[in-house]
Amino acid sequence: MASLKILFMHxxxxxxxxxxxFLESQGHAVKWVPDEDGCRQSLDQEIFxxxxxxxxxxxxxxxxxxxxxxKAHSFGIVICLVHPDQLPTALEAMEEGADGYIKxxxxxKELQIALQRLQEYRSLLGANFYLRxxxxxxxxxxxxxxxxxxxxxxxxxxxxxxxxxASILIEGETGTGKELxxxxxxxxxxRSEKPFIKVNCAALQDxxxxxxxxxxxxxxxxxxDKQRIGRFEQANFGTIFLDEIxxxxxxxxxxxxxxxxxxxxxxxxxxxxxxxxxxxxxxSNKDLREEIVAKSFRDDLYYRLNVVNLSIPPxxxxxxxxxxxxxxxxxxxxxxxxKKATGFTAEAEALLQEYEWPGNIRELRNTLERSVLxxxxxxxxxxxxxxxxxxxxxxxxxxxxxxxxxxxxxxxEMEKKLILEALEKANWVQKEAAQYLGVSRRVMHYKIQKFGxxxxxxxxxx
Ligand SMILES: Nc1ncnc2c1ncn2[C@@H]1O[C@H](COP(=O)(O)OP(=O)(O)OP(=O)(O)O)[C@@H](O)[C@H]1O
Ligand SMILES: [Mg+2]
Numbered sequence: 367m368a369s370l371k372i373l374f375m376h377x378x379x380x381x382x383x384x385x386x387x388f389l390e391s392q393g394h395a396v397k398w399v400p401d402e403d404g405c406r407q408s409l410d411q412e413i414f415x416x417x418x419x420x421x422x423x424x425x426x427x428x429x430x431x432x433x434x435x436x437k438a439h440s441f442g443i444v445i446c447l448v449h450p451d452q453l454p455t456a457l458e459a460m461e462e463g464a465d466g467y468i469k470x471x472x473x474x475k476e477l478q479i480a481l482q483r484l485q486e487y488r489s490l491l492g493a494n495f496y497l498r499x500x501x502x503x504x505x506x507x508x509x510x511x512x513x514x515x516x517x518x519x520x521x522x523x524x525x526x527x528x529x530x531x532a533s534i535l536i537e538g539e540t541g542t543g544k545e546l547x548x549x550x551x552x553x554x555x556x557r558s559e560k561p562f563i564k565v566n567c568a569a570l571q572d573x574x575x576x577x578x579x580x581x582x583x584x585x586x587x588x589x590x591d592k593q594r595i596g597r598f599e600q601a602n603f604g605t606i607f608l609d610e611i612x613x614x615x616x617x618x619x620x621x622x623x624x625x626x627x628x629x630x631x632x633x634x635x636x637x638x639x640x641x642x643x644x645x646x647x648x649x650s651n652k653d654l655r656e657e658i659v660a661k662s663f664r665d666d667l668y669y670r671l672n673v674v675n676l677s678i679p680p681x682x683x684x685x686x687x688x689x690x691x692x693x694x695x696x697x698x699x700x701x702x703x704x705k706k707a708t709g710f711t712a713e714a715e716a717l718l719q720e721y722e723w724p725g726n727i728r729e730l731r732n733t734l735e736r737s738v739l740x741x742x743x744x745x746x747x748x749x750x751x752x753x754x755x756x757x758x759x760x761x762x763x764x765x766x767x768x769x770x771x772x773x774x775x776x777x778x779e780m781e782k783k784l785i786l787e788a789l790e791k792a793n794w795v796q797k798e799a800a801q802y803l804g805v806s807r808r809v810m811h812y813k814i815q816k817f818g819x820x821x822x823x824x825x826x827x828x
Pocket of ligand 1: 727
């Protein structure tokens with residue numbers, strides 16, 4: 367039996383100790399909390415496979431806790447340990463979603479059987495099906511955090527179109543959540559129990575990408591010593607997610623267009639035409655319209671892919687989402703790493719909100735993961751975030767006073783000028799220039815793009 371991570375609520379004492387030891391001897395990881403408060407707190411901070419809790423004589427708290435646990439982790443298993451006198455409460459808890467109860471005092475064998483059954487049940491039904499049965503709510507939307515109007519707008523379109531077969535093009539900068547949204551579309555469509563297949567088109571060169579997508583026959587090219595089933599065939603009746611489509615070669619583009627138009631293709635080196643029923647979701651962090659103008663992307667393919675367009679704004683354009691996301695990642699990583707950090711100081715919050723987040727939500731997530739790992743306190747402070755890489759730089763008030771020109775100077779111009787100066791001083795080495803300005807390389811890169819700064823050397827080296 368695979369091991370489970372179990373939250374165990376039981377008053378301290380030898381009975382609880384016995385159960386804990388028994389569960390651990392079965393290979394499960396057990397977190398023991400003595401009371402409701404501890405239980406609630408743990409549920410809010412960590413993800414568990416199951417909760418085992420003792421039904422209290424004053425049953426209301428137990429029922430409420432089960433409700434809370436099911437809400438927090440709708441797919442976790444909840445088992446009540448109950449004294450025969452408190453059976454009605456256990457039944458009430460079952461109505462709230464508890465998966466079973468075991469009568470005290472004889473619990474060990476029954477616990478083992480109950481956990482085993484529930485595990486088999488879970489794997490039999492398959493994670494998706496189980497989730498949807500118990501959750502009732504739409505799978506995965508709960509994982510998408512944010513309160514901004516911009517995000518709500520995207521999600522409302524997702525809800526509207528998920529069930530159709532329409533092709534969807536998701537656009538947005540790196541790390542904005544394109545893949546997450548693609549998953550939400552699939553898992554909320556009628557295809558959710560069929561495969562969701564992802565292909566990163568930028569990761570493979572021409573022939574390899576074609577063989578990845580459409581498969582190949584034995585001997586189709588050097589090294590093709592076996593027949594291979596491609597991703598489109600694997601995705602039959604499900605969804606294929608084509609990531610970074612701007613990087614597809616013209617020949618691959620033509621073949622993908624044919625699948626979209628005729629739902630058919632041949633394997634590389636094959637003659638048999640294969641019919642598929644696949645929904646296509648694609649994503650790009652490049653502007654495809656520009657690629658069309660530059661003649662590197664087919665416009666007919668673009669129109670086929672872009673029946674529905676979802677454009678996910680960068681995080682800096684929906685700053686309301688920063689703190690909810692930061693808190694979500696903080697809770698998650700604190701839980702996973704058993705750290706005590708539970709919040710941010712006011713200064714850290716301000717820093718999070720002011721920062722530009724060129725790497726968007728992925729950068730925020732990584733920042734939080736690193737900060738939680740390094741933090742020793744209850745609160746994350748600005749230093750823990752190490753966002754600006756300003757270590758070792760002189761504070762501005764020690765620098766010679768800056769002289770404002772008579773007529774003033776636009777801040778944006780000033781910024782651009784400083785970046786150019788730093789680049790020149792660093793011989794156009796971006797990493798070094800970033801150090802001069804006390805920003806990360808990513809920020810530097812982002813600013814260079816933003817201001818359209820070009821250096822002849824970079825073009826030559828390309
Ligand atoms: N609204 C959100 N709520 C919670 N997590 C999010 C949200 N948006 C993105 N994430 C998380 O941020 C990370 C990056 O998201 P994702 O991989 O979907 O981005 P992407 O747009 O596909 O990036 P890339 O263009 O680099 O492939 C993932 O860990 C994802 O789960
Ligand atoms: Mg992605």
